[in-house]
Amino acid sequence: xxxxxxxxxxxxxxxxxxxxxxxxxxxxxxxxxxxxxxxxxxxxxxxxxxxxxxxxxxxxxxxxxxxxxxx
Numbered sequence: 001x002x003x004x005x006x007x008x009x010x011x012x013x014x015x016x017x018x019x020x021x022x023x024x025x026x027x028x029x030x031x032x033x034x035x036x037x038x039x040x041x042x043x044x045x046x047x048x049x050x051x052x053x054x055x056x057x058x059x060x061x062x063x064x065x066x067x068x069x070x071x
Contacts, residue, residue, distance in 0.1 A: 019025060
């Protein structure tokens with residue numbers, strides 16, 4: 001496989017609008033933490049496209065710190 005060319009931050013950011021329009025992107029780590037600070041609700045996550053969808057988009061986990069099975 002040929003090596004993947006390195007991209008600048010600006011090049012990566014330029015790709016995001018198209019990717020967001022075509023795919024569900026999973027943002028993890030610090031980005032997820034930053035999104036949680038906005039305290040988004042169900043309607044925020046659904047947007048217009050999924051406003052009337054019957055299934056909930058709410059995660060089954062909480063935003064509290066994770067705990068091990070032994071604690």
